[in-house]
Amino acid sequence: MREWNLPVPPGFVVSAPSLAEVLSASGAIDQIERFVRAGLNGAGAGALAEDLQGQVLASRFPAMLTEAIASAYDALGGGTVAVRSSAIGEDSTEASFAGQQDTFLDVVGLADIVQRVHNCLASLFTERALVYRARRGAWNDLSLAVVVQRMVDPSAAGVMFTRDPVQGADRVVIEAVHGNGEALVSGEAVPDHYELDRGSRALVSSFLPKRPTGRVLADDQLSELFDLGLRVESLSGAPRDIEWAIDRLDGALALLQSRPITTL
Known part of the structure; x- marks a missing residue:
């Protein structure tokens, strides 16, 4: 996305x-079929998933990879x-991980x-993640990269769908909370909800919870969010599900993640 000159925080990717x-050394992949045989939601599946995560976390993290991360982190400042x-499956239009x-x-x-980074890799083997993949016929789809980005201190954050993900209406849907977007993802905060017509740009619907912060x-x-969303959609060639934040220091809009909307 940085190649498209989009407002993405600087960072680097662990490919x-x-x-x-690391996964290969852990031996967890070799045991993945045990999870399937356990019946996904059957007895013992949760314990097996926990065991697989433990194997990944106990595996050796290559020294050369640590050195590469150190170099990239230093370059980031x-x-x-x-x-x-x-x-890797997050970029699929068939299913969203x-x-x-x-x-x-x-x-x-x-x-x-x-x-x-090691924890991210181990999270491939949570029971929830494995069941999700298995139900979509992708239980062995275990390719994972990790993005390390400079942290944004947000005054506001949220998600944006460049088309209505439920009705498929020709609207941009934006949900926003004060502060960090994790409160929205976790369900701890009730977001503002805005819907803008893609043609006229007009705000056609909104839900604004009563709160002291307004x-x-x-x-x-x-x-600004509307413009960014349609630009990302145009560059990507498909409607997008976008995570964004507004920097508390300078009010700049930051694009954190973008993936296809898979419900349309």
């Missing part, structure tokens, strides 16, 4: 091929970062980054 070495799982793997915020220092987004911020 799927480099992490495949150090500081606080977000460590985000990016399952978004939310099945872990993301860690406010990570500081090389040791913590390496640990969180409305999350001003009209100009809605307009």
Whole structure:
């Protein structure tokens, strides 16, 4: 996305091929069929998934990979970062693996980054993630990259769908909360909900919970998000599910993640 000159926080990627070495050494992939034989939701499946995660976390993290992460982190200028799982299947238009793997915020220092990358890899083997894949015929789809991005301190954050993901209506749907977007993802906060007509750009529907802090987004911020969403859709060639944040320091809009909408 940075190649398209989109407002993506600077960072680096720990590639799927480099992490495949860690998975291979763990032996977890060789045991994945045991999970399927356990009946997915059957007795023992949860314990097996926990065992597989333990195998991954106990596996050796290659020294050369640690050195590469250290070099990239230094080039980034150090500081606080977000460590985000990016399952290769997330980019599929057939199924979205978004939310099945872990993301860690406010990570500081090389040791913590390496640990969180390892944790992201282990999250491929949670019972929830494995069942999700199995039900879609992709239980052995275990390719994972990890994105390390400079942390944004957000005044507001949320999600945006460039088309209505439920009705398929010709609307841009935006949900927003004050502060960190994790409160929205976890369900801890009730978001503002805005719907804008794609043709006229007009706000055609909204739900604004009563709160002391008031409305999350001003009209100009809605307009900026609208423009960003349609630009990402145009560049990607398909409607998008976007995570975004607004930097508390300078009010700049940051694009955190983008994936296809799979419900249309």
